[in-house]
Each structure stands twice: as structure tokens, then as C-alpha cells.
Amino acid sequence: MSTTHFGFESVDEAEKARRVRGVFDSVAPKYDLMNDLMSAGLHRVWKAYTVQVANVREGDRVLDIAGGTGDLALAFAKKAGASGRVVHTDINEAMLRTGRDRLLDAGVALPTLVCDAERLPFCDGHFDLVSVAFGLRNMTHKDAALAEMNRVLKPRGRLLVLEFSKVAKPLEKAYDWYSFKVLPRLGRLVAGDDASYRYLAESIRMHPGQEELKTLMKKAGFGHVDYHNLTGGMVALHVGIKC
Ligand SMILES: C[S@@+](CC[C@H](N)C(=O)[O-])C[C@H]1O[C@@H](n2cnc3c(N)ncnc32)[C@H](O)[C@@H]1O
Secondary structure (H helix, E strand, O other): OOEEEEOOEEEEHHHHHHHHHHHHHHHHHHHHHHHHHHHOOHHHHHHHHHHHHHOOOOOOEEEEEOOOOOHHHHHHHHHHOOOOEEEEEEOOHHHHHHHHHHHHHOOOOOOEEEOOOOOOOOOOOOEEEEEEEOOHHHOOOHHHHHHHHHHHEEEEEEEEEEEEOOOOHHHHHHHHHHHHHHHHHHHHHHHOOOHHHHHHHHHHHHOOOHHHHHHHHHHOOOOEEEEEEEOOOOEEEEEEEOO
């Protein structure tokens, strides 16, 4: 079996999937609260920007991958309307269940499906838009997942990847201090789990930067790829067009 990375550790591929599941089983109940605390609410701004760029129209078919607690799925559902269809998916049942309950509380019932982004259970050319927010970093075979996202898109359909990225040089020191000193402590204090938040910091450092991800997306079949740096490159929104 080949090895891959889980944060800074080198592990078997099967072990990575198991440990990623463990992280999200553990963080699911406090996920939304921690997101707000860790990012000082900034994740809402990054997601609002993503929704604006997505420009979902009435009647669109949208697939939200690694959708977790459902922020993007909910926003897209409001735009796609009754004639559209937004499918909310994630590999982790605990995250998806938390998200489904939130959406139901907001009066929105969406098709909700446990599935692995590396093996999507949808036919070719089905969706107008595919989104993945803060999920790609956790996937073992990012190339396979991106190729699957490309496969299920219609020609001229778009993939939006919102993910942590390489921060601008002048911010590096402060960002490292925050990531490795503050985040795990916050995780222990609020969620009783420092290891998952140490994994978060490490996995961000191991994730491909802006240009590398652009290349990966092109290799996966996206004819045109562009990215928007947000908050000094802390996060990037990559937009790929199937053409
Ligand atoms: C940090 S959460 C992001 C949740 C949500 N998209 C958001 O932005 O708040 C990452 C999610 O990726 C999911 N994930 C990890 N590997 C996956 C895979 N191979 N296929 C689908 N989802 C996956 C995890 O279960 C988790 O819910």
C-alpha cells in the first residue's frame, strides 16, 4: 500500500482516511462554533464571496462535496429555487447529520448523501456547478477527486474549490504562531480536542499552494482555471471551467 501524509506524519493511505474520519467524528458537534471562533467569523465572508462568484441561477443543478454542516448547500438552495436541485454530500455521517439538522431547522430539505469525492455516485455531465469548501485538503487522492468533479459537470460547468492556501510572506510568522500555538489550545478549550486542530494547521501546510492546485485542476481536465486570493492568501477560491 502507498503512503501519504496525515498532517506532517507519513501514513498508509487507508490509515489517512480512517484518521480523517476520526477528526471529523470528533469535531462535528462543535464544528460551527469552532469555525466562527478560529476565523473570527471570516469563514462566513469567504463563503459569501464563493456564493457570489458561483452565481447560481434558478433551476441550476449543484453538487456540494464535503459539504459538512451545509453552509454552501443552504446558500445555493436559496438561489437554485424550487426548480433547481442542490445535493449536499460528505463522506462523514456525523458532519452530514449535523448539517442536515441545521438545514431542516432553516426550513430547507435537500437530498443528502454520504459519498466519497473520489468515487461520486452520479452520472457524467449532470451538474452545472460543483463546490468543495475546505474539503479537498483532507482527501487522499486529490487528482482522482478532481477528475470525478470534472466528470459529473456538464460541459462549461464550473468547479469552485475554496481552500486554505499559501499565505503572503509578510503574514507567515504571525500565521504560524496563531496556527501552531493558539489553534490547538482553542480546540482543547472549546471542543476538548487539541489533536484535530493541530492536524488542521499541519494539513494546511501540506496542501498544494495556489499555482500547484491550479496545475492539478488543469491536469484533471479543467480547460480554464483561475484563482482569487482571499485574506492575504490565507484562503484561495479556485474556479475551474470544464471546456
Ligand atoms: C473542514 S470540513 C468542511 C465542511 C464545509 N464544507 C465547510 O466549509 O464548512 C471538511 C469536510 O471534508 C469531508 N471529507 C474529507 N474527505 C472526504 C472525501 N474523500 N469525500 C468527501 N468528503 C470528504 C469531511 O468529512 C469534512 O466534513
